[in-house]
Amino acid sequence: MERINTLRQWLQAQLGTSPSLSDPIGDASSRRYFRVQLADGSSRIAMDTPPDRNDLRPFIQIATLLKPVLRVPTILAQDLAQGFLLLDDLGDIDLQTALASLRSPDDPSRSQREQEEIDRQVCAQAEVLYRWVIQDLIALQCDTPTENLPVYSADIMVDDLNRFAEWYADKHLGKPLQGDDLAVWERSRALLVARAQGQGKVAVHFDFHCRNLIVGHSQGPQAGLAEQVGVIDFQDARLGPVTYDLASLLKDMYVQWPESLRLELAIRYWEGARQAGLPVPPSFDTFYAEFEIMGVFRQIRTLGTFARLAHRDGKIQYIDDMPIALNYLRDTCARYTELHPLFKLLNNLTNYQVSVGYTF
Numbered sequence: 001m002e003r004i005n006t007l008r009q010w011l012q013a014q015l016g017t018s019p020s021l022s023d024p025i026g027d028a029s030s031r032r033y034f035r036v037q038l039a040d041g042s043s044r045i046a047m048d049t050p051p052d053r054n055d056l057r058p059f060i061q062i063a064t065l066l067k068p069v070l071r072v073p074t075i076l077a078q079d080l081a082q083g084f085l086l087l088d089d090l091g092d093i094d095l096q097t098a099l100a101s102l103r104s105p106d107d108p109s110r111s112q113r114e115q116e117e118i119d120r121q122v123c124a125q126a127e128v129l130y131r132w133v134i135q136d137l138i139a140l141q142c143d144t145p146t147e148n149l150p151v152y153s154a155d156i157m158v159d160d161l162n163r164f165a166e167w168y169a170d171k172h173l174g175k176p177l178q179g180d181d182l183a184v185w186e187r188s189r190a191l192l193v194a195r196a197q198g199q200g201k202v203a204v205h206f207d208f209h210c211r212n213l214i215v216g217h218s219q220g221p222q223a224g225l226a227e228q229v230g231v232i233d234f235q236d237a238r239l240g241p242v243t244y245d246l247a248s249l250l251k252d253m254y255v256q257w258p259e260s261l262r263l264e265l266a267i268r269y270w271e272g273a274r275q276a277g278l279p280v281p282p283s284f285d286t287f288y289a290e291f292e293i294m295g296v297f298r299q300i301r302t303l304g305t306f307a308r309l310a311h312r313d314g315k316i317q318y319i320d321d322m323p324i325a326l327n328y329l330r331d332t333c334a335r336y337t338e339l340h341p342l343f344k345l346l347n348n349l350t351n352y353q354v355s356v357g358y359t360f
Contacts, residue, residue, distance in 0.1 A: 007021075007046060032047070047084065059085070073089075076088060090230030102122045127265065137208065146201075151239045151240075152206075157193045161192065197241075199279075201240060212234075215229060243280075263288075303325050330343065330346065333346065
């Protein structure tokens with residue numbers, strides 16, 4: 001409460017009026033965001049970052065890099081000592097919200113054929129939004145200066161993936177990896193890191209998913225869809241594998257689509273990336289395999305991160321998102337022979353029984 005009062009006082013000094021703050025927006029780190037309502041109906045965003053837990057400078061540096069390339073928040077005021085930023089408000093309709101609005105409520109009276117037609121129309125509308133986002137992703141990768149970006153090195157990748165063993169297997173499931181399981185894990189980790197390091201390198205947002213992509217305002221003077229996608233939470237941007245952000249977007253933890261739509265969007269990205277001169281393979285089959293295995297890398301990392309958020313930081317809501325990561329993992333690992341050992345390890349850890357069908 002004391003920190004909120006300090007933030008209010010700082011905002012009042014910046015704005016010349018007593019601010020009205022929303023509840024915190026987002027909770028996956030020690031950063032907190034608040035929407036600040038102004039008397040004219042417009043709004044701003046206040047970022048609260050305790051300086052003993054996070055450094056604001058990477059956010060400011062990456063915002064400066066991205067500003068000529070993407071629609072990112074403008075920094076209106078800053079106080080590095082206290083850990084406060086005042087930003088313009090890109091909007092409160094994120095891609096997750098926009099996509100959810102496309103879906104119609106379930107109706108048990110619909111025939112299967114009617115439901116399939118509705119689903120087809122929803123996917124077609126979603127594809128329009130995703131193509132819009134993919135254009136910005138290609139711009140991010142093509143036009144962002146990379147010389148000052150930190151490198152997503154093999155050592156850092158290993159540390160990231162090790163959260164799976166420490167926080168998911170051990171702390172969450174109570175099954176520390178040892179013996180044969182540990183050997184399988186170490187070989188699988190080495191494979192994922194090697195495949196990631198073997199990809200072409202570009203600027204990577206590092207959390208490019210539906211909750212960090214803003215498509216419009218629901219109210220106020222700017223109500224409606226924006227002319228360009230807004231991008232937030234970019235402070236962890238780095239130089240990394242070309243398919244990392246695409247895997248974050250198309251194998252999202254917060255919205256899921258049929259594989260047919262993911263495949264169509266991956267083709268669209270690949271075609272645009274090739275035309276833009278990005279370092280993607282000339283064969284789509286090779287590219288799609290790289291994308292799929294990058295998705296496994298990210299979902300393994302995500303399981304470890306969600307377990308750490310739940311058990312270290314008390315944010316237990318992230319446990320509810322773990323089954324989505326496991327579904328992505330099982331689907332992909334079952335498809336690629338080199339990932340079958342990881343597939344078996346995941347199933348053993350989670351007591352998952354693989355159903356076997358027979359055809360004649």
